[in-house]
Amino acid sequence: MFQALGQRFSSIFSGLRGKVSESDLKSFTAQIKDALLESDVALSVAESFSDRVYKKSQDRSDEINKSTNPAQKIFEIVNSELTQILGGSARRVRFAKTPNCHFVNRSTRSW
Numbered sequence: 553m554f555q556a557l558g559q560r561f562s563s564i565f566s567g568l569r570g571k572v573s574e575s576d577l578k579s580f581t582a583q584i585k586d587a588l589l590e591s592d593v594a595l596s597v598a599e600s601f602s603d604r605v606y607k608k609s610q611d612r613s614d615e616i617n618k619s620t621n622p623a624q625k626i627f628e629i630v631n632s633e634l635t636q637i638l639g640g641s642a643r644r645v646r647f648a649k650t651p652n653c654h655f656v657n658r659s660t661r662s663w
Contacts, residue, residue, distance in 0.1 A: 568623035
């Protein structure tokens with residue numbers, strides 16, 4: 553699933569060339585939403601995600617179009633939103649000093 557979604561995102565990003573217009577952003581976010589829906593992401597999550605990407609891209613449109621690689625700037629927005637939706641930054645795994653599991657030796661049971 554993640555591999556197919558990654559390939560779909562790659563093809564969507566490859567379509568971004570040069571200055572990004574309002575209609576390009578709408579088309580791009582619609583394709584992102586479709587890719588998420590095809591990967592069995594809930595409709596509400598896909599809509600919310602694509603709306604946030606669109607809004608942030610729209611807010612930063614001057615910065616995006618002034619950059620040498622607009623697709624990279626949009627990629628940063630998408631990456632940031634994906635990280636946010638999947639639980640934020642990476643978390644360190646903490647192990648308990650004493651595990652909460654008990655082992656039963658079944659060979660010593662007498663029936």
